[in-house]
Amino acid sequence: AVLQGCDRATRLVTQLLQLARLDADDADVDAVPCDAVAETRSTLADLGPQALARNQLLSFFAPDRLRLTMPQGLVGVLVSNLVDNAQRYSPEGASIHVQWHATPKPQLVVQDSGPGLSDKDLARLGDRFFRVNTSGADGSGLGWSIVRRLAQRYRLHVLVERSVELGGLRVVLTWPEVC
Secondary structure (H helix, E strand, O other), X not given: XXXXXXXXXXXXHHHHXXXXXXXXXXXXXOOOEEEHHHHHHHHHHHHHHHHHHOOOEEEEEOOOOOEEEOOOOHXXXXXXXXXXXXXXXXXXXXEEEEEEEOOOOOEEEEEEOOOOOOHHHHHHOOOOOOOOHHHOOOOOOOHHHHHHHHHHHOOOEEEEEEXXXXXXXXXXXXXXXXX
């Protein structure tokens, strides 16, 4: 219990620091091209043990390479928050699909076979510290705040809907242009 508490505290502090950095740096950052596919692969490798522990199928579909104008590491932050939420709020044995589309505009799609969200909960998604408590998953409710802040900063369009394919939540982030 002590180790779990320390892990939760570490995650909370990390997310609070990430939000503080994003909020404090309102100036346009000179973003350099990054390989979104490579960052996603690395992030999913880090999240793999969590999927294995819950017997969840984590799949990834992407072109060989996709260059985006975004600072190194931030694609990983987006993927990490979206996939971590899908893992936490989906039951054991769930499927989680992560996919990149390169054209006509770059898109990241994360969908799961979890319970999805009610319209009321969807409206609050991204509020700091808001969590849906029905799943028993632990967390701070900051992951979506980070995703929303990055989307706002880099002019990403965010679509959240029910996944027709898997039945749970489907999140689509669309970039304004290809680098």
